[in-house]
Amino acid sequence: MALQQITLHVNGEDHNLTVRSADTLLFVLREKLGLTGSKPGCLNGDCGACTVNVDGWPMKSCLMLAIEAVGKQVTTIEGLHNTPIQQAFVEEFAFQCGYCTPGFIMNCHSLIEQHPDADGQTIKEWLESNICRCTSYIEIEKAVKSVLRKD
Amino acid sequence: MEVIGKSVIRKEAWDKVSGRARYTNDFQSVGMLSAQMVISPYGHAKIAGIDTSKAWQVPGVRAILSGKRYPLTGEAIRDRPPIAVDKVRYHGEPVAVVVADTPSQAKTAADLINVKYELLPVVNSPTQAFQKGAPLVHEHLGEYKKEEDSLPVPGTNIATHIKIRKGDMEQGWAESETVVEASFSFAPSDHAAMETRCATAEIQPDGTIIIMTSSQAPFMVKRLLADYFDEDMGKIIVHTPLVGGAYGGKAAVQLEVLAYLASKELGGKPVKLFNTREEDILTSPCHIGLDATVKLGADRNGKIKAAEIRYLWDGGAYSDKAIDVTRSGTVDCTGPYNIANVWCDSYCMYTNHPYAAPFRGFSHSELSFAIERTMDLLAQKLNIDPLQLRYLNAIMPGDTTPTRVRLTKSNVGDLRKCIEKLRELIQWDEGPIKVINDRFIRVKGVSCSWKTSTIDPNAPSGAILTFNRDGSINLMSGVVEIGTGTKTILAQILAEKLKMDVDKVHVRMEVDTQTTPEHWKTVASRGTYMAGRAVLEAAEDVIRQLKEVAACVLRAPEEDLEVGGSRVFLRDDPVIGLHFKDICYGYKYPNGNTIGGQIIGRGNFVLRHLTGLDPETGEGKPGPEWTPAAYGVEIELDRRDYTYRLVKACTVLDIGRVMNQKAAEGQVMGAMSMGLAFAGRETFYFDDLGRVLNPQLRTYRPLRYGENPEYVVGFVETPQLDSPYGARGAGEHGLMGMPGALGNALSLAAGVQLNHLPLIPELIWRAKEAKHHASL
Structure with missing residues (x-):
């Protein structure tokens, strides 16, 4: 699985990260940044427990790849x-x-x-x-x- | 009362709104391996072979557990291999566990494990399971180790049989001029807690086993692991942080065993097993199903004279907690009515369905549906107002329960008062039916329930209080914070007893079985009662010690001292006294001499006078008290397509004492929400192979925002005299009457008898069609 170097802008800070292309934003927030406030409830977009704010809009972070969040402002509950x-x-x-x-x-x-x-x-x-x-x-x-x- | 009854903000509130609250899956450690289960795709099949060769080739795979015979597990009967061998008995049963460095590696490998199955005939309902000649779910039922009061019948699918034989049935029927009988059924469903179950395990070189688990029963995890695998109980430490919803589903012990076995396979390395939603629904234990037949007889005045009941509980593939659920459903089998002659046969049946855990209400929402629908049938036949019929037969002090417990005002509360209050709150006297127009009709249905909690007669609860040097107090209890707010209630109980500011009470939210005093299990609406009593005893212990030191320093007899406002002072001259901070670690005189020492409060509680049940008659005392309740549901039915809208739902329960107004209302309203979802839409849809067709939250749908009705909560307060400040259990009760009340409202609105759940428009349509064809 290809790894990528990306920069994520989360809660007002830039983070340089190495992620798999297939990693969801939820996975990276939790496992790489330790932001465990966003919760996995279904990993399927059904329950909304993983909702974060991306460029001002709510986003289920289990339905978004981390690489899709590059260049966007992500706010989690910790923000x-x-x-x-x-x-x-x-x-x-x-x-x-x-x-x-x-x-x-x-x-x-x-x-x-x-x-x-x-x-x-x-x-x-x-x-x-x-x-x-x-x-x-x-x-x-x-x-x-x-x-x-x-x- | 200064603190009791107030809407004190939950102690963990800010953690929960800021993302700081941590649940089992939120704890990470470097080197933690990930486990992934391979689960059975069929309800009943022989395992003909397992090929793991491709899975082993996936990078990062450290272990694959499959095909090995581990000790059998299970609570009432040891009937469950932790990982299936020989055959699978339900869709979702673990067949293998893969452990790898990362979750994605584990998943990749798990998907490459090739299991060969040979299909076996499926037992797809408890009624089918009960038939002579039904396929057997367990061929060797007679050989399992079991609890003494589990009564399996080898050669059948009966895991246990509980009987009630009260009074004289012949006489009961002779006195009954009107008799009704009906059958009811619903399939298993799910708890659907938002946090899926998760467990981690690690075995340290000295043999210490460290478990973290999302559980209502960390102390049971410790006991069972020791028992199943012959481990040293003192070397098992189980941690439970906050739990993200449980509703009974996390009272069962399952993933902990798998995580332990996986860690053991790897020389003790830390392993995490986290359920996906699908696994949580399929693999982990579910909400029990039921097939029931109820026959009631009444005299011309509507007084019920006889009840004959048969419950066939759908325990699923393994008996685990279903046997206790069956027993609990038997002891309160009649609902909250005084009936002199009762005959009940309650069977826990093995089927090829996911096995059952407790579910909020522990058999009572289920049996209430059957009983309360029958009550409405009886009212109809007698031509009596259904609420009046319930009032007339309401169980009262002096009556006896089906297991012949003599009731008092303290232990049964006041159902009639609940009914009266309900009558007002739902404007029952306006009549149950309001026709809006040709299409829409608004209809109200009512029901009642009661519940005692059939927990182990020797179930303990303990509390420890320690001081901080500023005089504030730390409260440690084994109650798990599963969302009910019990630990905040415990802080209120302590603050009330010590007449101190509740903000000066710090509550430890996490439980660990090494340093937290045991609370049996956080189940059965028993936290406030049992842990509350332990806290009160611990508070007394602290007061005694504080007074002992203060009496010496103040040169006053202990009897003249009072405690309040974090001080010990003279009753007749409160200015003379000492702050806790000056004595809680001993009192230091100016010259350095110190008396007393660190004050540690301890308290414990165990239920009194409980017994087992007589196997032939059911006689015995199963629980300490009953909380009765009355319910109303109003719906608006569209007579064109049988869709309906929930308009209003109401619960009035005798809570004994409201401990925290908003928390109590929240418990009751949330329970109603869950009950309406169970009644109106939630079920597992099985195919012929016993597969659950809807194991996702888009096909298995709890209520969502805006689908809820208006909620009305009423409280009656008849104190339970042996409970802290009189409080009765209240966590489950809002749920219990919802299926019956909704079923009664919809049956009346549609003009057909709706005796199955969930009450979806299609069910109403089918019943209408059947009635229409029958009349042709």
């Missing part, structure tokens, strides 16, 4: 610090086991950036790509709406 959406998730008890949480937060974070005034339908279209098995989604809905309203 968010005390943002309103994180605060809202805490206050609204919008997680239980926490495994899907980074992916949900990155999706919400991207939504808030792209559609600061998103209505219920837009929120649904965005968030139905992720699965939370613990909560009832009501808590997540409250969290994301509280942040959108504040904006």
Whole structure:
């Protein structure tokens, strides 16, 4: 399998890496950069636990090759610090086991950036790509709406 | 109450929203090898040969485990080879394990292993398994080592048979003017925790076995590994960090054994085995299926006089925890109703399906579907309001359970109060049916449930408290943080008892079996009760020690001292006192003399008065208390194509005491969500070869954002007197009544009896068609 030298721009820093062409962005984030906040849940694009932000948009990092992320700005959950959406998730008890949480937060974070005034339908279209098995989604809905309203 | 009942923010909250929270697969170490399973593509087949030659040629391959006879594993019956030999018994069963330097090498090699199978006849349902002459899943059932109370029947597919014989059936039927009988069924399904199961193993040169696992039962991993492989129990250390959802599925011990065997094969090198989603669904244990027949008889007033029940549980290929699930389903077999005459035969059946783990509710959502659908049939036949029928027969203090436990207000709570509250919350008195127009109809269905937890009668829980020098406290408990927030509740219990700021209580989230006191297993909604009692005892221990030192320093009798606000002080003059930080590591006088020393609190708890069950009658005390609950579900059915929308779901449970408002609501709402998904859409679709056709999250679909109804949660608080602050178990109960209530609502809306799960539009259409053809 061919190895490549690439530079990834992650959470505001450049990283020079040697990767296999077939390595997913998720694999490289976790195994090469130690950014384990992005979670493998299905490796198939079904669950959204691995969602990161690429150039401002949510991306399931299991569906993107690391080499495809070259030249793009990648933000992972580790790149968010005390943002309103994180605060809202805490206050609204919008997680239980926490495994899907980074992916949900990155999706919400991207939504808030792209559609600061998103209505219920837009929120649904965005968030139905992720699965939370613990909560009832009501808590997540409250969290994301509280942040959108504040904006 | 200062802390109890408040929505205290979870202790691990910020870790979970910042990506810092670490789960088993997030721990990496240089040199950790990757294991990859080869799994059976068939439900039942003879293994005719395994060719690993091509796999060995893949660079980086270090070991291939296959074809070797390891000791049999399994909890109630030792019936499961860790890696299949001779034959495979379910789709997904491990046939080989490849270990390589990287996951991709291991996967490449695994794909090159050529296994030759010869197909065998498949046992594709528990009813089929029960037929005379059915193919046998286990030919040598009589030869397995087993627990004393597992009762397999050699020469059949019966893994165990639990009986209830209560009262006098002849008399019961004689008193019954109205009798209904119906059969129900559903196939196995999955827990679908977002974190797939993962285990690592390493054996150090001195023989120390270090396991890390995503488990609800790290202490059981230790015991079982020692037992299965004759290892020194003190040399097994099991680490469990945060767990990404479990719902019972991680109470079974499976991958740990494979990781251990793989590491052992490689002289103890560290090995990680991480399930893909497909493996997690197929290979690791699933949610049990059930075929049930329920017959109820009532007098003219609606009082139920007799119940005859047969449960055939789909334990799958190996009995593991399914035997306990079967037992649990038997002890509460009638649902929460007072019935004097009960006859129940509950069989754990072997089939060629993935084997069963516990699933949130531990048999109770499953049996509740059968019972609660039958209750609605009975109400219909009696022409009684279905909620009223449940109220009339609700189990009460003074009644006895199917296993003849005499109930008290403390141990059974108040189901009638739950029903009354539900009646208000769902506006039941408006009537169950609202016709919107020609197409749409809104209908409500109701149900009830109860649950005790049939855990080992000697199951322990322990807690240790240590101090930091600033007077804050570290709390160590063997409860695993699987998402329920129990460890935050324990901090609340401690803070309440010591009347201190809960922020000054630090909770250790990770469990390791060497230094954390044992909590049997984090299952059965028992964390708050058992670990809470242990924490209370540890708090008493700390208070006693603090007062002992303070009494000396303050020159006051211990009886005059109070503890609060991280201080020990005089009850009648609180200004005179000492801060914890001045005494928790001993009190140092100005000249350097020190008295007392490091204060360590210890507490433990074990359940009292539990017994096994009489094998002939089922008599015995299986659990300490029951949490009763009442449920309502409102749906909107499109009568044109039988699609439906979930409008509202409501649970009212007698929680004893709300310990943390938002956490409690979250547990109940999340459980409802899971119950509605189980009832409405989740199942394994099997083909004739016993293959699961939908082992992915795009074909096996939990509820997604926006598909949820409005949730309503109501609490009744009848304290369980021997539990911390009166709290009852509450983690599972929101789920249990959802299948019954949804089934009842849809049956009424569609005008047909829907007795199978999942309740998909196609099922409704088929039932409508069958009724239509029957009437022609």
